[in-house]
Structure formats: structure tokens, C-alpha cells
Amino acid sequence: MTLYLSVAIIVFIYVVIFQIAKASEYVSILKGEEASRKQNNKINGFLMVAFLVFGFVGIYVCNELYYGKTQIAQGAASIQGEKVDEMLFVTLIVTGIVFVITQFLLFWFAYKYQEDTNRKSFFFAHSTKLELVWTAVPAIALTILVVFGLRNWFFFTGEPPKNAMVVEVTGKQFGWIFRYAGKDAIFGKRYYKNVDPATNSVGIVWDDKYAQDDILTEQTMYIVKGTPVKLILGSRDVIHDVGLSHFRLKMDAVPGIPTTMWFTPIYTTKEMQEKTDNPNFQYEISCDQMCGNGHYSMKGIIQVVDQEEYDMWMAKQKPQYYTAFPEKDPTAVPVVADTTAKTAVVKM
Amino acid sequence: MSQEAALHNHEGHGHDDHGHHEHHDTFLTKYVFSQDHKMIAKQFLITGMVWAVLGGLMSVLFRLQLGYPEASFPWLESLLGKWAKGGQITPEAYYALVTTHGTVLVFFVLTAGLSGTFANFLIPLQVGARDMASPFMNMLSYWFFFIASIIMLSSMFVETGPFSGGWTAYPPLSALQDASPGSKTGMDLWIISMALFVVSSLLGGLNYITTILNMRTKGMSMTRLPLTIWALFFTAVLGVLSFPVLLSGLILLIFDRNFGTSFYLSDIYVNGVGALSNEGGSAILYQHLFWFLGHPEVYIILLPAMGMVSEIISVNSRKPIFGYMAMLGSLFAIAILAFLVWAHHMFVTGLNPFLGSVFVLLTLLIAIPSGIKVFNWLTTLWRGNIRFTPGMLFAIGFVSLFISGGLTGIWLGNAALDIYLHDSYFVVAHFHIVMGVASMFGMFAGVYHWFPKMYGRYLNNSLGYIHFWITIAGAYMIFWPMHYQGLAGMPRRYFDFSIWESFKQFAELNRFISTVAMIVFATQILFLINFFYSIFKGRKVTVLNPWESNTLEWTTPINPGHGNWPGEIPEVHRWPYDYGKDGHEFIPQTTPVGEDESGTH
Numbered sequence: 001m002t003l004y005l006s007v008a009i010i011v012f013i014y015v016v017i018f019q020i021a022k023a024s025e026y027v028s029i030l031k032g033e034e035a036s037r038k039q040n041n042k043i044n045g046f047l048m049v050a051f052l053v054f055g056f057v058g059i060y061v062c063n064e065l066y067y068g069k070t071q072i073a074q075g076a077a078s079i080q081g082e083k084v085d086e087m088l089f090v091t092l093i094v095t096g097i098v099f100v101i102t103q104f105l106l107f108w109f110a111y112k113y114q115e116d117t118n119r120k121s122f123f124f125a126h127s128t129k130l131e132l133v134w135t136a137v138p139a140i141a142l143t144i145l146v147v148f149g150l151r152n153w154f155f156f157t158g159e160p161p162k163n164a165m166v167v168e169v170t171g172k173q174f175g176w177i178f179r180y181a182g183k184d185a186i187f188g189k190r191y192y193k194n195v196d197p198a199t200n201s202v203g204i205v206w207d208d209k210y211a212q213d214d215i216l217t218e219q220t221m222y223i224v225k226g227t228p229v230k231l232i233l234g235s236r237d238v239i240h241d242v243g244l245s246h247f248r249l250k251m252d253a254v255p256g257i258p259t260t261m262w263f264t265p266i267y268t269t270k271e272m273q274e275k276t277d278n279p280n281f282q283y284e285i286s287c288d289q290m291c292g293n294g295h296y297s298m299k300g301i302i303q304v305v306d307q308e309e310y311d312m313w314m315a316k317q318k319p320q321y322y323t324a325f326p327e328k329d330p331t332a333v334p335v336v337a338d339t340t341a342k343t344a345v346v347k348m
Numbered sequence: 349m350s351q352e353a354a355l356h357n358h359e360g361h362g363h364d365d366h367g368h369h370e371h372h373d374t375f376l377t378k379y380v381f382s383q384d385h386k387m388i389a390k391q392f393l394i395t396g397m398v399w400a401v402l403g404g405l406m407s408v409l410f411r412l413q414l415g416y417p418e419a420s421f422p423w424l425e426s427l428l429g430k431w432a433k434g435g436q437i438t439p440e441a442y443y444a445l446v447t448t449h450g451t452v453l454v455f456f457v458l459t460a461g462l463s464g465t466f467a468n469f470l471i472p473l474q475v476g477a478r479d480m481a482s483p484f485m486n487m488l489s490y491w492f493f494f495i496a497s498i499i500m501l502s503s504m505f506v507e508t509g510p511f512s513g514g515w516t517a518y519p520p521l522s523a524l525q526d527a528s529p530g531s532k533t534g535m536d537l538w539i540i541s542m543a544l545f546v547v548s549s550l551l552g553g554l555n556y557i558t559t560i561l562n563m564r565t566k567g568m569s570m571t572r573l574p575l576t577i578w579a580l581f582f583t584a585v586l587g588v589l590s591f592p593v594l595l596s597g598l599i600l601l602i603f604d605r606n607f608g609t610s611f612y613l614s615d616i617y618v619n620g621v622g623a624l625s626n627e628g629g630s631a632i633l634y635q636h637l638f639w640f641l642g643h644p645e646v647y648i649i650l651l652p653a654m655g656m657v658s659e660i661i662s663v664n665s666r667k668p669i670f671g672y673m674a675m676l677g678s679l680f681a682i683a684i685l686a687f688l689v690w691a692h693h694m695f696v697t698g699l700n701p702f703l704g705s706v707f708v709l710l711t712l713l714i715a716i717p718s719g720i721k722v723f724n725w726l727t728t729l730w731r732g733n734i735r736f737t738p739g740m741l742f743a744i745g746f747v748s749l750f751i752s753g754g755l756t757g758i759w760l761g762n763a764a765l766d767i768y769l770h771d772s773y774f775v776v777a778h779f780h781i782v783m784g785v786a787s788m789f790g791m792f793a794g795v796y797h798w799f800p801k802m803y804g805r806y807l808n809n810s811l812g813y814i815h816f817w818i819t820i821a822g823a824y825m826i827f828w829p830m831h832y833q834g835l836a837g838m839p840r841r842y843f844d845f846s847i848w849e850s851f852k853q854f855a856e857l858n859r860f861i862s863t864v865a866m867i868v869f870a871t872q873i874l875f876l877i878n879f880f881y882s883i884f885k886g887r888k889v890t891v892l893n894p895w896e897s898n899t900l901e902w903t904t905p906i907n908p909g910h911g912n913w914p915g916e917i918p919e920v921h922r923w924p925y926d927y928g929k930d931g932h933e934f935i936p937q938t939t940p941v942g943e944d945e946s947g948t949h
Contacts (some may be wrong), residue, residue, distance in 0.1 A: 010870070014877065018811070020810070021814070021878075022808065024810045025808055025809065025810065029887070037735065041735060041736050044736035044741060044813065047817060062828060062829055065857075066854075069836060070835040070836040071850070072835050083764070084767070084768050087762070088765060091758060094758075095756070102722060102751045103751060103752075106725075106748055106751070107748070110736075113731060113732045114734050115666075115733050121665065121732045121733040121928035122667065122731035123930075124668070124670060124730075124731065127671070130727065131724075134719055134720060134723040135716060135719075138716055142712045145712065145762060146708060149763065150763075152764035153763045153764040172617075192617050193623040195623060197619070236616070237617060238521040239518055239520065241696065243771075243837070245837025246837070249767055250696050250771070252698060254631050254697065255615050255631060256628075257632065258698075278849075284850050286837070286839050286851075288770065288772070289771060290443075290518070290521065293443060293528060294439070295842070296841075296843040297844075299848065
């Protein structure tokens with residue numbers, strides 16, 4: 001019933017607006033084309049300035065309301081992120097100046113030079129000097145932005161420092177799998193046909209001697225504050241994207257083609273919770289490449305901790321090999337406790 | 349009727365009885381399988397408008413989900429059935445709507461609806477030709493588009509739903525039938541529809557290029573062409589050179605989907621299916637092929653709007669367009685650069701960083717010709733004598749939006765910033781403002797300006813003003829705050845943000861945006877009412893040249909028949925921008941250059 005009523009009201013509004021517009025057309029015919037054109041010019045000329053003023057007020061209000069909710073206000077959580085933020089501000093200043101000047105001139109000219117029968121328009125078809133100015137000035141400004149941008153770009157995409165820890169990240173519909181190389185610091189080989197969702201979610205080749213101490217975790221990745229971390233990204237099915245908004249980075253995870261990214265976190269999760277005054281704060285990994293119906297829920301967590309806490313956590317991890325082959329686990333109590341050991345690992 | 353026959357007919361019967369040949373026309377040949385470029389233009393326009401309404405409606409539906417994720421709307425279930433169980437849109441339906449909205453607006457509305465309408469309508473009229481080079485091919489171009497439309501529409505009604513992997517259709521998601529329900533039959537229909545669309549676009553484009561190069565009237569040298577024609581020319585060249593690449597990409601995709609090849613597929617394990625046998629393909633290859641069209645496509649959408657805006661601003665400022673040659677040069681520069689920047693959509697795919705840096709440089713170069721255009725438009729307004737017709741308002745709106753959206757392109761084109769902003773709402777804001785809304789404004793400007801030529805009647809002015817002011821204010825209110833969402837890292841194409849600690853703070857803003865989106869959509873309905881009412885009942889045009897414009901289309905009769913000019917095609921003696929010259933209000937292109945006239949263009 002309310003549906004029909006609201007439809008009726010909407011139709012009614014259309015009819016009213018239409019009738020008013022129709023009537024104003026008759027009035028303008030009566031008044032003569034010349035007179036009604038003048039009146040329309042006046043109204044629209046005024047609206048041009050009004051739009052300019054309200055537009056800038058609107059931008060100010062929008063900034064007041066929402067800047068505080070962006071992550072820029074929060075501050076970046078990696079050294080790369082700090083560079084991104086710095087560059088954002090430089091770019092904002094350059095483009096902001098151009099924005100204000102051009103928008104102002106556009107609406108101001110529209111207002112100021114609205115039709116006046118006493119004035120003739122100024123025949124001005126060409127000026128090489130002016131055109132050179134507005135070719136050269138943007139070119140210089142852009143050169144600065146390009147140089148600045150590329151210096152950062154090569155830093156971000158360059159080799160990470162030697163002491164970087166390495167984590168392999170694999171995307172799947174719809175979640176993240178993390179692999180640590182274990183004690184030998186070398187990842188075992190993997191082959192996608194070995195994938196078994198229960199025990200071997202990334203397809204590790206168990207025959208490889210480097211593989212047997214590899215550690216797999218799902219959903220949560222631990223990294224150390226102040227230590228550069230290199231991520232080797234891959235995907236098991238479709239293209240995903242590791243979006244690290246707090247660290248200001250992202251990189252696609254493509255099936256069959258490994259990609260890499262690296263960054264140095266500068267605040268632990270705890271420090272960030274205090275900094276943002278939000279006890280629920282988490283470094284979230286968002287999937288930023290459309291990957292299917294669960295795309296919006298493909299969340300991972302990064303725990304940034306200090307070295308001590310990381311070592312404690314790492315000590316509790318058990319190589320995936322023993323989950324796949326519980327009978328080979330030296331710490332497991334044979335036969336009887338077999339099944340419980342398995343579930344414990346899976347739960348963890 | 350072919351060009352030759354049309355020509356012969358007119359010359360044979362003298363200029364008074366030009367209407368007589370129309371007795372050959374049945375309803376079918378005049379309104380359906382018409383070969384008159386003006387009728388084909390109207391067919392493109394109205395089909396484009398139907399798609400614009402459908403595409404707009406889709407955005408209203410998915411904005412409903414984003415704005416009111418908790419609410420349930422029982423009427424949605426009656427509309428969408430299983431796609432909105434319990435009155436809430438399912439993720440599957442949400443993604444299908446987002447994907448179809450993108451595809452439809454980019455290709456069907458802003459490519460076919462914009463180029464198809466105005467290239468067809470304006471090229472013969474403004475260069476002084478009786479019709480396109482090949483009217484029959486032109487007719488085929490529309491009907492291929494029509495069939496593509498029907499197939500795209502039919503994909504909405506298949507059991508597994510339309511394609512739902514985003515309008516860019518990246519494999520493996522689009523290649524694997526088991527990765528998503530939308531990648532089943534819906535995707536097959538999507539590919540077939542797009543392939544037919546490419547055919548349509550090629551047939552049209554070849555025609556536009558040929559007509560502009562070969563069929564200009566006497567005296568119409570290339571540098572006397574209105575900027576609309578130049579823009580449409582570059583648009584057609586871009587389309588002809590880039591659409592085939594998309595087609596090749598789609599053909600490889602068909603092979604991967606249906607015939608077991610591995611162009612794009614490698615090392616894949618699909619949940620619930622197991623490991624696939626495909627090895628050695630590259631998912632990134634598709635992105636190169638797609639964006640080699642995809643980026644020129646942006647300019648295919650934008651250039652016609654730029655051309656029309658240049659023309660409309662000049663006519664209504666009563667001033668020549670400032671820097672004609674610079675405008676032309678910047679169009680050319682944009683057209684060349686359009687082919688050299690595609691990988692800026694792929695900065696975060698693991699692209700070689702050096703290659704990335706080359707694309708940064710080339711991408712930011714585009715800001716220079718774009719800047720020239722903006723400053724030239726501003727200088728055209730400066731010391732003019734501006735008439736605010738609705739067409740002029742939309743042209744000014746276009747410039748404003750082009751500035752706002754263009755400047756954020758400088759952010760996104762810089763790889764080191766893109767690595768943060770890529771695929772966030774910042775991108776959504778950027779391309780909707782600069783490509784979506786701005787081109788839409790160009791299209792509205794064109795419709796308001798040339799409606800009197802199309803139908804011999806005026807649109808209602810007051811409705812036009814209401815339409816403009818609500819739309820521009822609304823467009824900014826919708827898309828401006830999205831920059832902030834993007835700066836918060838909020839990813840695009842998310843069905844629901846409530847589970848994200850980092851992104852859930854914008855629930856209230858999302859509700860605001862959705863509400864404004866609905867109001868703006870409702871305002872477009874007002875435009876539709878105006879449009880269709882005015883075709884039949886609008887105020888009649890009584891003068892040949894209502895805007896006092898210089899270009900050739902206003903020398904045709906108020907309701908031109910097939911063949912455009914009843915007698916001889918007029919000869920051209922000057923460029924189209926002699927407004928306010930030597931104290932004359934305007935000097936049409938057909939006026940010979942006077943002896944005491946100051947320097948000519």
C-alpha cells in the first residue's frame with residue numbers, strides 16, 4: 001500500500017514540475033523570446049556564482065566531516081606509507097591550486113560575461129604566447145611530480161634490505177594462506193596439483209627436503225615491527241589482490257605468476273590501537289581485485305608484534321608436514337592421540 | 349537509398365520537391381531499416397537512452413544495498429525474485445548489477461549512444477554531405493548494436509544470472525565456469541554481445557572516417573571543420589584501431605572457456621572441482637589486450653563530448669573557440685597518447701617496474717593537452733557574451749567536471765600513489781567524474797543543442813535548467829565524498845563493509861550518497877519526459893538557425909529530408925568560428941569572405 005502511495009506521490013511531483021515548466025514556456029512566449037532569454041541569463045548567471053560559492057563551502061564541510069575518517073589522518077604504518085602520504089600532500093597542493101583557480105575562473109567568467117545587449121563579445125581567436133604559457137607551466141609542474149613519484153616507485157618496487165623476513169601469501173576464494181619457510185629459511189617447492197584443502201592448501205611438494213619444516217597458517221600473519229618483510233604473492237584460483245591500506249601498498253596475487261612486495265612496519269598492532277584510540281583496530285588485508293561473490297568478505301589479519309612476541313608465536317607453530325603425516329611427528333603420542341593432535345593443529 | 353540515388357533524386361527533381369522521394373518510404377524503411385543518417389542517429393540515441401535508464405536503475409539498486417545494508421525492501425523481491433530473497437539483494441545479484449552497470453554505460457550508452465548518435469547526426473550535416481559514405485553499412489552498424497543489446501539483455505534472464513566479475517572481465521574469474529555462477533552462461537552471452545558490439549563499432553567507425561575524409565563539401569578544407577567533426581574523427585580512428593584488439597582478447601577467452609586452451613590459465617585449483625590441467629598461460633596477457641582497447645575507450649567516450657562542448661561553448665559565448673589549432677593539436681596528442689598508456693591500469697599486477705615508470709611518464713603527459721583544452725575553453729568564455737541555453741549549461745558543467753576528474757588522474761597516473769589508491773573508491777570517484785558524468789554532460793549538451801535540428805521542435809527550457817542544476821550538484825555530492833572513502837583505503841566492488849574495522853566508518857556517508865543518487869536518477873526521468881513530450885508536442889522551431897550558429901547543419905530546412913539539402917549542397921568559404929568578428933554577431937561558413945574583412949583564419 002505504501003508502495004503504491006509513494007509511487008502516486010512521485011508521479012504527482014513529476015506532473016506538478018512538468019506543468020510549471022510548461023506554464024513558464026507559455027509565459028516566455030507571451031513576454032517575447034528576447035525578454036525571456038534575458039531573464040534566464042540573469043537567473044542562471046546568478047546560479048553560477050551561487051554554485052561556485054556553495055561548491056567551495058561544500059568542499060570545506062566535506063573535508064571537515066570526513067578527513068578525520070581517512071587513513072591519511074590516522075598516519076601510515078610503514079616507512080613506505082609515510083612516503084606515500086608525503087607524496088599525496090605534494091600532489092594535493094599542486095592539483096589543488098589548479099583546481100581552485102580553474103573552477104573559480106570557469107564559474108566567475110560564466111557569471112561576469114553573461115549576455116549583455118550593450119556589449120559585444122571580444123574577437124580573440126588565438127595567442128601563441130598564452131598557449132605556450134599553459135603548455136610550459138603544467139609541463140614543469142608535472143616533471144616535479146613525475147620525478148618525485150618515480151623515486152618512490154623504484155624504492156617501493158626495488159629489492160628489500162638483506163635482513164628482510166619472507167612470507168609467502170596465497171589467495172584463494174575467499175581467504176588467505178600464509179607460509180613461513182621454517183628453520184632452514186628456504187621454502188619447499190610447490191606444485192598446484194598437490195593441493196589438498198585439508199592438509200596441503202598450497203600444494204607443497206613433500207619430497208623436497210626444504211619443504212618439511214614449512215609452516216602454514218590461515219587468516220592471520222605475524223610480522224615484526226621494524227623488520228622489513230617481503231611478501232611473495234600467488235593465487236590458487238583467480239586473481240586476488242593483497243591490499244594493505246595501513247601500509248599504503250597493494251599488489252595483485254596472480255595464479256601462475258608470482259609477484260612480490262615489501263615494506264617495513266613501524267607500529268605494532270597494539271601501538272596502533274592506542275594511536276587510533278580504537279581497541280578493535282586491526283591491520284586488515286583486503287582483497288582489492290574482484291574475485292567472485294565472496295570478494296567483499298576476503299579478509300586477512302596482520303599482527304605486527306615485537307621480536308620477542310614473534311619468537312614466542314613462532315615457537316608454537318608446527319610444520320605443516322606433521323599435519324599431513326601425523327605418524328612422522330616426533331612430538332605426537334603415537335596411535336591413540338593421533339586424531340586429537342590433528343584437530344589441535346587445524347584449530348590453531 | 350544509397351548516396352548516389354539520393355543525390356540523383358534531388359538534382360533530378362529540382363530543389364522544391366525534395367520531399368517527393370519520401371513516397372518510396374514505407375514505415376519499415378523510414379523508421380526501422382532506415383539508411384538516413386539522421387534516423388540512424390535517432391535510433392542510436394533512443395536505444396542508448398533505454399540503456400542509460402536500465403544502467404542507471406541498476407546503480408540505484410546496488411546503491412540501495414550500499415546505503416541501507418541492514419534494511420529489507422519487500423518490493424525488491426517482487427522485482428528481482430531469487431536475486432533479492434527476503435527483500436535484500438544477494439551478493440551474487442549485487443555483483444551482476446555492478447558488472448552490467450559498467451558494461452552497459454561504458455559501451456552501450458557512452459560509446460554507441462554518444463558516438464553513434466552524434467557522429468551519425470553531425471558528420472554529414474556539418475561537413476556538407478547528403479549522407480554517410482555507405483548508408484547501408486551505417487544501417488548494419490545500428491542493427492549489430494541492436495542485436496548486441498538484445499543478447500546482453502537476455503543474459504539478465506538466464507538461470508545462473510548475468511556475468512558478475514566486473515566490466516573488465518578479467519580471467520581466470522571470467523574463464524572458469526566454476527569460479528562464479530555469473531561466469532557460466534551469462535559470460536558466454538556477455539562475450540557474444542561484446543563481439544557483435546565490436547562489429548557494430550567498426551562498421552560505424554570506418555564510415556565516419558571515410559565520410560569525413562572524402563565527402564566534405566566544396567571549400568570545406570580539413571582546418572575549416574568544426575571541432576565536433578575533428579573530435580568524432582579521432583574517436584573513430586581510436587575505435588577502429590583498438591576494438592579489434594579487444595575482439596582478439598575475447599576470442600582467446602572463448603577458447604579458454606570452451607575449447608580447453610590455456611592462453612590465460614595456469615596453475616589453478618578451483619574449490620570443489622580440483623586442479624585444472626591448464627598450465628603455462630598468463631592471466632596478465634588478457635589485461636594487456638583488454639586495456640589496449642580499454643584506455644583508448646576512455647577517450648572514445650570523452651572526445652566526442654569535448655568536440656561538442658567546444659562547439660557549443662563557442663556558439664553561446666558568441667566568440668570564436670580560442671586556439672583552434674591548439675585544440676586540434678591537443679585532440680591529436682590525446683589520440684596518440686591514448687595508445688601508449690594502457691598499462692597504467694596495471695601498475696599493481698606485478699608489471700616490470702621500469703616499464704611501469706615509462707607508463708607513468710606517458711600517462712602524466714596527457715595532462716598537458718588536457719590542460720591546453722581547459723585553458724582554451726576558459727579563454728573562450730572570457731569577455732564573451734554568454735547565452736545560458738541548457739546546452740551551454742551542460743557544456744560549462746562538462747568543463748567543471750573534466751577539471752575535477754582530470755586532476756585526480758594526476759594522482760592515479762603516478763604509480764607510487766596508485767599503489768595505494770588503485771581499485772579503491774578514489775578510482776570510482778575519478779573515472780565517474782571525468783569519464784562517466786562528464787561525458788554524460790557532453791551528451792546532454794549535444795541533445796539540448798541539436799534537438800531542434802533533430803525534431804524541428806524545442807525542448808522545454810525550464811525543465812532543462814532544473815535538470816542541469818540538480819544533476820551537477822547531485823553528481824558532485826555523490827562522487828566528491830568518494831575521494832575520502834578512497835583515501836581511507838575502501839576497496840571498490842564490496843557488497844558490504846560492515847565486517848571491516850578499517851572501512852565501516854562510512855555507513856552514514858553511504859546512505860547520503862545513495863539518497864542523492866536516487867534523487868539524481870529521478871531528475872533524469874524529468875529529462876526523459878521532456879525529451880519524449882517535446883518530440884511530439886514541443887514548441888515548434890520557426891527559424892532556420894535558432895542559435896545563430898555558423899555551421900552548415902543550420903542551413904538545412906527545419907525538417908531536413910533524406911539528402912539534407914533540397915538543392916545544391918552549400919559551398920564553404922571560411923572556418924566555423926567567426927563570431928563577433930568585425931562587429932558582426934556571426935558569419936555563417938557559407939558567407940563568402942568580404943573584401944574589407946580583417947584577417948581570416
